[in-house]
Amino acid sequence: xxxxxxxxxxxxxxxxxxxxLDAISDNIANVNTVKxxxxxxxxxxxxxxxxxxxxxxxxxxxxxxxxxxxxxTYDPENxxxxxxxxxxxxxxxxxxxxxxxxxxxxxxQANAAVVDRAKDMYQAGLEIGRS
Numbered sequence: 408x409x410x411x412x413x414x415x416x417x418x419x420x421x422x423x424x425x426x427x428l429d430a431i432s433d434n435i436a437n438v439n440t441v442k443x444x445x446x447x448x449x450x451x452x453x454x455x456x457x458x459x460x461x462x463x464x465x466x467x468x469x470x471x472x473x474x475x476x477x478x479x480t481y482d483p484e485n486x487x488x489x490x491x492x493x494x495x496x497x498x499x500x501x502x503x504x505x506x507x508x509x510x511x512x513x514x515x516q517a518n519a520a521v522v523d524r525a526k527d528m529y530q531a532g533l534e535i536g537r538s
Contacts, residue, residue: 412463413525419464420518426467427454427511434497435504441494443487448477448495451504474498 430452440449451473456465476498483492 411525411529414522416464417518417521417525419459419466421515421522423454423456423465423467424511424515424518427456428508428515430454430470431504431508431511434499435501435508437497438499438501438504440497441482441485441487442477442496444479444489444493444495446495447475449497449499450475451497451499 434451437449437451442448453471453473455468455471457468458465477495478498479493480496481492482488482494485494487494
């Protein structure tokens with residue numbers, strides 16, 4: 408591990424947490440998206456992460472998606488309802504998404520703080536070298 412690896416490692420964490428935040432906000436924004444029974448429900452997106460192969464840090468491996476079946480809800484007043492009054496709603500638990508949002512925000516903040524502290528440390532090292 409080299410002297411300047413802290414910023415590189417923290418930047419991989421920043422990228423992962425940013426993508427996680429993007430997925431969560433998309434899920435939250437679509438929690439009430441209604442689809443007719445003839446279509447698939449909005450599918451929540453979940454980010455898969457893995458450690459770096461041969462390098463330090465973490466990386467987004469891919470994404471998995473929630474159920475296309477969703478939740479079948481009786482809502483006869485909805486314009487998307489079928490003749491029996493049913494619509495498809497996403498199978499998204501808002502409380503879980505909000506908990507994940509807090510964790511992703513804290514992770515992003517922690518990695519940003521590491522970058523900031525490492526920058527300060529490297530700056531101090533340069534100042535010592537100038538003296």
